Amino acid sequence: MKRILVTGGAGFIGSHLCERLLEQGHDVICMDNYFTGAKQNIKHLMDNHYFELVRHDVTHPYFVEVDEIYNLACPASPIHYQYNPIKTIKTSVMGAINMLGLAKRIKAKILQASTSEVYGDPLIHPQTEDYWGNVNPIGIRSCYDEGKRCAESLFLNYHRQNEVNIKIIRIFNTYGPRMNLNDGRVVSNFIVQALKGENITIFGNGTQTRSFQYVDDLIEGMLRMMNSRDDFHGPVNIGNPNEFSMLELAEEIKDLTGSKSKIIFEPLPEDDPTQRQPDITLAKKELNNWEPTVQLREGLSKTITYFDDLLGKINS
Ligand code: NAD
Numbered sequence: 001m002k003r004i005l006v007t008g009g010a011g012f013i014g015s016h017l018c019e020r021l022l023e024q025g026h027d028v029i030c031m032d033n034y035f036t037g038a039k040q041n042i043k044h045l046m047d048n049h050y051f052e053l054v055r056h057d058v059t060h061p062y063f064v065e066v067d068e069i070y071n072l073a074c075p076a077s078p079i080h081y082q083y084n085p086i087k088t089i090k091t092s093v094m095g096a097i098n099m100l101g102l103a104k105r106i107k108a109k110i111l112q113a114s115t116s117e118v119y120g121d122p123l124i125h126p127q128t129e130d131y132w133g134n135v136n137p138i139g140i141r142s143c144y145d146e147g148k149r150c151a152e153s154l155f156l157n158y159h160r161q162n163e164v165n166i167k168i169i170r171i172f173n174t175y176g177p178r179m180n181l182n183d184g185r186v187v188s189n190f191i192v193q194a195l196k197g198e199n200i201t202i203f204g205n206g207t208q209t210r211s212f213q214y215v216d217d218l219i220e221g222m223l224r225m226m227n228s229r230d231d232f233h234g235p236v237n238i239g240n241p242n243e244f245s246m247l248e249l250a251e252e253i254k255d256l257t258g259s260k261s262k263i264i265f266e267p268l269p270e271d272d273p274t275q276r277q278p279d280i281t282l283a284k285k286e287l288n289n290w291e292p293t294v295q296l297r298e299g300l301s302k303t304i305t306y307f308d309d310l311l312g313k314i315n316s
């Protein structure tokens with residue numbers, strides 16, 4: 001049994017990670033400031049004696065004795081990370097410094113939840129880890145993209161300078177149950193709109209692509225990365241290589257929900273990447289043949305069931 005700190009543990013991905021770590025018999029400390037996360041996401045874990053919840057902001061130092069740290073604290077949806085961009089940068093950069101300082105002091109292994117956004121609007125396709133990316137450093141997405149790029153640099157530098165045992169994963173668009181109803185990301189937006197019979201809002205002409213990964217596949221990849229060989233630090237892409245346009249996604253969700261919602265087109269946000277697809281060769285090689293096992297229709301069906309129940313509870 002290990003003692004494990006999960007920052008951002010009350011968020012969408014964090015709550016699934018805490019759940020899996022507890023199932024494996026570990027002692028889990030979940031730290032969150034509830035900016036985009038919620039106690040509701042981890043309510044079902046509260047009775048477990050090996051689960052501890054701490055309200056704390058990762059931009060402030062935090063001291064605890066643990067064996068491993070998963071650093072997830074950071075809003076991930078464009079509308080949320082652009083709400084207070086300075087805070088987003090502080091969360092990524094100061095959060096990384098605080099957690100790396102802690103890892104150095106207590107000799108813990110630390111994993112960073114980085115992102116495919118480090119590739120920006122990529123000029124090579126699919127994206128391999130050795131691609132340096134095409135990020136607008138002063139645009140409206142830069143608070144997130146550059147914050148995460150700086151965090152990757154900090155992780156590597158703490159490793160090189162202080163021998164901290166680091167792991168970096170670059171997560172591609174992930175979806176599933178416990179996304180916030182008002183999260184603003186495309187999968188939850190389309191599902192909620194379809195279930196409510198509201199217009200499905202495609203930004204731009206809908207030809208831009210993303211590769212969607214179901215949350216269970218990501219958690220498996222994350223755990224394998226934390227337990228990978230000592231001299232493998234990443235960054236490693238964790239995503240599902242099956243790529244879809246936003247138009248295809250909207251049609252798929254309409255089909256699965258049987259919704260009569262109309263598809264409408266709204267302006268494309270500034271710097272919205274046109275394409276995104278992970279090359280997962282490195283993950284397969286280093287993470288014991290890891291690859292996604294849940295394909296889009298199956299993952300969407302599970303997510304639709306979740307939101308259908310949630311909306312039912314809200315309306316009853
Ligand atoms: P989320 O918004 O549901 O979770 C983020 C969590 O971090 C929330 O619980 C939030 O309250 C917490 N948080 C934010 N700022 C904090 C702070 N200053 N101190 C403490 N807690 C704070 O998003 P998610 O999708 O679960 O993302 C989790 C992590 O994975 C993020 O670091 C994100 O950048 C990364 N990621 C996610 C995706 C994806 O598609 N979901 C893709 C790439 C990277």
Ligand code: UDP
Pocket residue numbers: 077078173184185186187189190201202203204208210246268269272273
């Ligand atoms: N998008 C959309 N309608 C929405 C929300 C998002 O068409 O209601 C588009 C968005 O412009 C982007 C894609 O869906 O091209 C994925 O957006 P999301 O915010 O989920 O993730 P990210 O852009 O960070 O990959």
